[in-house]
Structure formats: C-alpha cells, structure tokens
Amino acid sequence: MKRIRSLRKNESGATALQFALTAPLFIALLFGVVEIGIALWTQFGLQYGVAAAARCAAIDTVTCDNAADIASYAANNALGLTIPSSAFTIADASCGHQITGTYVYTFFTGYFGTPTETLHAQACYPT
Helix, strand or coil: CHHHHHHHHCCCCHHHHHHHHHHHHHHHHHHHHHHHHHHHHHHHHHHHHHHHHHHHHHHCCCCCCCHHHHHHHHHHCCCCCCCCHHHEEEEEECCEEEEEEEEEECCCCHHHCCCCEEEEEEEEECC
C-alpha cells in the first residue's frame, strides 16, 4: 500500500511525457503553417506575374510585342518563382488583354503523401 502511495506522489518524468505527447502535434502544426504560407506566396507571385504581363501587353507594346514576349515577361515578373513561360496563355478578350497562368505547386512535405495543388491566376487589362 505504501508503494502505491509513493508512486502517485512521484512526478518525475511528467514533463518529458507531456512533451512527448504534444511535440508531434506542435511540429505538424508548424510545418502546416509554413507549407500554407509558401503556397500562398506562390499564388500571389503567380497573380502578380499575370497582372504585370496584362499591363505590359496593353501599355508597353515594345517590350510585350507578341505572345512569346508577354509570356516571358509574366514568367520573369512572378516574384522570384521559376515558372516556365509555357505556363502562361495570352488571349484577346472583351475586357482587353487577358493573361492566364497555371502552375502545379508541389508541397515540400510530399514525402507524407500530400497531393500537388494546381494554382491558377488570371488578369485582364483593357486596351
């Protein structure tokens, strides 16, 4: 009986047990926040690239003379992303010059079986 009472009062190792139970959840949450942040940054970069290319197609006809130049301009203005110019399509729509970008985003935690996400961005600038 004394032994059971002494075990109930013994609290050594409680902190290690609490850390072992909560650390995996905290680390998973931390990685999730970082992944979502990078995915949002990629989406915003893609959106900035198509918006800049749509403006360039409407205003600067020297730099953005044809579809290949417009796509290259969009790829170069995608805020530090390495997106090929083939990911951008150019069309003349009723709203003006319409640029559409598509990029397949691969998560860094792909080792855990997370799928890829296709990001889309579209901008139209009147002529």
